[in-house]
Amino acid sequence: MLAACGSADDSAEQPQNQDGETEQQTADQGGKADQEATFPVTETDAVGNEITLEKQPEKIVSMVPSNTEILFAVGAGKAVVAGSDFDDYPEEAQKLEKIGGQEFNVEKIVGLQPDVVFAHESALGVGEEGLQQLRDAGLTVFVVKNATDFDETYGTIQQIGKLTGYSAEAEEIVSGMQDKVDEIKEKAEAVTDKKKVFVETSPAPDIYTPGSGTFMQQFLDIIHGENVAADQQGWVMMDPEEIVNRNPDVIMVMYDYIDTAVEDVYSREGFDAVTAIKEKAVIQVDENITSRTGPRLAEGLEAVAKAVYPEIFGEAEQDEEDQAA
Known part of the structure; x- marks a missing residue:
């Protein structure tokens, strides 16, 4: 039995708890919330259903990364x-039993008999x-x-923390994210000359970009970058000639399934007149940390800031090396 649901994205350093352990260590060892959590817990989900968990869930199925x-x-x-099928972070998630991607296996999920299934609003259409x-x-x-800004992302983390009995840990993660965002906002005050940015989420011939009303628009607003597609609503396809006409100072490539993604942009016909090409400012940014509305989103904002304003936030390349280390 198969039914459609979800996608690869819904679109780092582990925050530390008060005992100085990383959150991953907490996950591996079984957090202190096991003893402190108070149940039953009731929360209203994205479709208006009031869900009550009588006890801390011992078996959970997650449907999106x-x-x-x-x-x-x-x-x-x-x-x-x-x-x-798309769960790849943290490393432990890669070892989970898989229930599918855009098509999930209803029979397998039922057979696992989880205490709760965490689905996602973005997948309701299918x-x-x-x-x-x-x-x-x-x-x-x-x-x-389906969180559309940082505040809603914080709320999602807090809600999942509450439902699983880890409210304190969730609050700590949110606090760390808020501190990181505030730090980036403060640094962004040094921007005196806004750069025009084109964000490319798929390659030619069908080049898609996020316009206004998207999370990426909020990212660029925070760092004082100008989205050249801000006059468009949502995710739109843009003709290469129009990209050239809008002449971005920076082009961010948000996909890595093509090894030559950045090189392909540099060699694109007619793009030699674009400032981003002339200034060697085509930067690849990890799509997962900028599109998945979870704990790494503040890191995604920082990666975007470094790609657009390396002179203020530091080189994006160095950040990638630090993450790899």
Whole structure:
């Protein structure tokens, strides 16, 4: 039994808890929240369903990477028994039993008998029928909101933390993210000459870019960058000639499934007149940390800031080396 749901994205250093342990260590060892959590807990999900968990969940299925990253970060990773085909962070998530991607295996999920299934609002268009099958089978399904800004992301982390019995850890993660965002905002005050930025999320011939009303627009607003596609709403396809006409100072490439992604932009016909090409300012940025609405999102903002204003925030290349180390 297969039903459609989800995508690769919903679109780092582990925060430390008060005992000085990393969040991943908390997940591996079983967090202190196991003893401190108070249940039952009731929360309203993204589709308006009031969901009550009578006890701390011992078996969890996560249906999108952002949910999985949050679960592991707060300390609930030990309870996650299955995830999507696209779950790749943290490393432990790669070892989870897989339930599918855009098409998920209803029968497998039912067979796992999880205490809660964390679905995602972004997948409702193609996955609602499958989710209803899970509900009809007696499973508890909580649809996580598709966060559209940092505040909603904080709320999502806090909500998942509460439902899994790790509220304190979730609050700590949110506090760390807020501190990082505030730090970036403060540094961005040094920007005196706004750079025009084009964000490329898919290659030619169908070049897509985020316009206004997207998370990337908020990123660029925070660092005082000018989105050359801000006059467009949502995700739009832009003709190469139009990109040349808008003459961005920086081009950010947000995909890595093509090894020569950056080189291809430099060699694109007609692009030799673009300032970003002349100034060697075509930068590849990790899509996962900028699109998954979870604990690494503040790092994604920092990566964007370094790509656009390396003179203020530091070289993007050095940051990538630090992360790899």
